[in-house]
Amino acid sequence: MDAGYPGAVILKDVSFEVKRGEIFVLLGGSGCGKSTIMKHMIGLNPVLAGDLTVAGERWTAKNRAALCRKIGVMYQSGALFGSMTCLENVLLPLEEFSGLKRRAREEKARSLLADVELLDAAHKMPSEISGGMRKRVAIARAMALDPEVVFLDEPSAGLDPITSSSLDDLVLRLRSERNMTFIVVSHELPSIFKIADRCAMFDKARRAMIALGTPDGLRNSPGDEFVRRFFNRGEK
Amino acid sequence: MKLFASIGKGWLDGLWAFHDTLAVLGETVCEVLALPFRPRRFRLRDFLVAFQRASFDGLPICIGIGFLLGLILAFESAAALRTFGVETYVADLLAIGLFRELGPLVTAIILAGRSGSAFAAEIGTMKVDEELDALTTMGLPPVRFLVLPRTFAAVFAMPALTIFVELAGLVGGAIVLKMMDVPGAVYWGNVSNTTDVFMIVFSLVKAAFFGLLVGLVGCCAGMRTKSTADGVGVAATAAVVGGIVAVAVSDGIIAVICYFWGV
Secondary structure (H helix, E strand, C coil), X not given: CEEEECXXXXXXXXXXXXXXXXXXXXXXXXXXXXXXXXHHHCCCCCXXXXXXXXXXXXXXXXXXXXXXXXXXXXXCCCCCCCCCCHHHHHHHHHHHHHCCCXXXXXXXXXXXXXXXXXXXXXXXXXXXXXXXXXXXXXXXXXXXXXXXXXXXXXXXXXXXXXXXXXXXXXXXXXXXXXXXXXXXXXXXXXXXXXXXXXXXXEECCCCEEEEEECHHHHHCCCCCXXXXXXXXXXXC | CHHHHHHHHXXXXXXXXXXXXXXXXXXXXXXXXXXXXXXXXXXXXXXXXXXXXXXXXXXXXXXXXXHHHHHXXXXXXXXXXXXXXXXXXXXXXXXXXXXXXXXHHHHHHHHHHHHHHHHHHHHHHHHHCCHHHHHHHXXXXXXXXXXXHHHHHHHHHHHHHHHHHHHHHHHHHHHHHHHCCCCHHHHHHHHHHHCCHHHHHHHHHHHHHHHHHHHHHHHHHHHCCCCCCCHHHHHHHHHHXXXXXXXXXXXXXXXXXXXXXXX
């Protein structure tokens, strides 16, 4: 597919497939279009050309509602609703779509918060917790409807190394416990090496996907100078 | 050349804003029509919070401005009418002016300044923080979640506030005429003779319509917020300016329609 906005193609001829249960990382330098790709994949922006299939269904305006139940998204800022407590944030998708009774909904929301080790913060407002905690609550909310694919936009951004590492551990644990597919946008190398099964790399200058493979495979790949420099933190 | 370009850009931006407002209005109407079938989808708590902020929190300023409006109108008109010895007609002038025109208009301007800008800033901040995207990807339409409760709050708050503005204006006029030795019984008698149920209902319906405009324009401005440093500020300004313009234009149209219908 071609990715971008009407009148502005950012990436051309992008093509990859993510396997069920895989942690797949979209990576590249700042402004290369990895978040734009994610916006197409979560249905915020229509693709400019080509096809996009998520959880076995092609994204179209008609099946948008059904596809929204199959995906969960954690945004870079967490995007928690500021007027609701953490528990209410997790409850929201359950109230709207789960069909569960009130008590069952609350139990499920509490168990999700326990999964991300934030049950103590259930009644706190998002403004009262740290950035890392907000991202954990956002992950709990993203998983509320047991989606097939969870998208994480820059989970490590703005976090200290210890918090970032614990968030990576959380992603690995959730994948092994729930066998969910994770698609992660990131350019944090330690995080990528820790969690990624495979990654796709994009380059702003060439407006294209330039590499696809495991992190170790890409680091040792002699093929592309940009890829090698990226994985060696800029050194030639 | 730059001047023409900026004028053209201004017009185009205005047209897009109008287009977006119409689109949100259409979505809002669809959601309102669907409400009787799925009443639990209405965000009652958000509505109550927005209603409280728009009505109760805005009551002191509305009463204050209404009172001063009545006071000033009475002073200015009494000075002229006194030369003919008919200052008691100030009561008629105030009653007609406030109930037919100034009450809803001034309240709408206050609402646009207080709540329209607040709606735009709230929704704009949510947009910048990606909360609108989060709603969309959860399959929750932002219009139902954000626009409907706030617009309903504005629609219900406007008539309530308008009544207080009108009453405060009449009290302001009464104080002025008292100072001019016009007995209170005469003043209030004239007010009650001039007003009728239709005039009051007309005033309240007009107020509710202005509330709809202020709410919609405010929410639309918020949803159009750009993710720049001054994005939320620009949206709040657009909400106030757009709300006042929408109210003024529709008030003019209503006045012309009323004139031809003889209302």
